[in-house]
Amino acid sequence: MDAASEPPSTPPDQRVFRRHERIYDPFPVRIRSVDASGEAFECHTVLDNFSASGFYARLQRPVKCGTKLFAIVHLSTSRCEGLAPRVAVRGVVLGVAPRSDVTWGVAVRFTHYRFL
């Protein structure tokens, strides 16, 4: 929300115009993809936000726009992740931006999803 200094993961003035409802809870997620140098990686992180059309997360490494990505999102912020409903998603990276906390903000649009 610090729009002046950070890539706008959740621009407050745009939230009301979003087509899909968006959740800003830190859902745990496991992401598998290929980084900008072509190396495959898998990581655990939490989402900044999540909707029916995509999510925004911070990664420790950059990825290229257009990269395909697979993720499993736990739809709960509870520590008992094993009991949480999960959804597996395939998507495409729409945007990537470096952040001040030395991470990369990655916006992903879903192409497929499946409940696990």
Add this chain to the structure above:
Amino acid sequence: MADPIAHRPPQQSRVPSRDAKAIRILIIDDHVLVRNGLRILLERQDGIMVVGEAGNGPEALAIALSERPDIILLALDWANDLELLPKLYRITPEARAIMLTGMSDLNTHRRAVRLGALGLVCKDQAIEVLLQAIAKVHAGEVWLERTLMAEVLEEITRGGPAQPNDPEAVKIGTLTRREREVIRLVGQCLKNRQIAAQMCIAEDTVRHHLTSIFGKLSVVDRLELVIYAYRHGLSS
């Protein structure tokens, strides 16, 4: 730009750590300057300890979870900021929230109170007012304008708020008991077959319920329904 003092651990606070009874405060505001200014003003006071600052929802939830503040100062610049409040209470039920607002929209103020805000302080008021509000709310009282307080009391005595201005409440109100049950099970990511088995109905009936639910809630697919259910507390 980095925010060098965001979420400063309590031991680095300028309030002496020996003051075990200090009111522990979490500041949530979009603007770094506002947060820093508030921190400086608050930490000048005896008995107040700022345990963290957050510029967005995920940060706020993480700090609330780790620091367990007594008071949450939540800046209310957009009506959507209010959605953070129930999530914060879920994480720290013992905390008490005060909204700092520059908005004069009474409907938003009412909604803030309904969602659990125990204090409402306008941003154009002096720091002394905020300090009074913090002290009162921490002591178990509320800090609201008289008119707002009267409305809240009236709602309580009349047995609950009428919510003509909340379109989602209207939509949810049209759901039948069976449809709510289906939504709860969809929220657990169950398949139609599993839902049918749990509710002792046919899979076709589940599909009919879903068609009706999608129409009533204006959602287009199952994932959107799961998200809607999560946001509006229909999945638990």
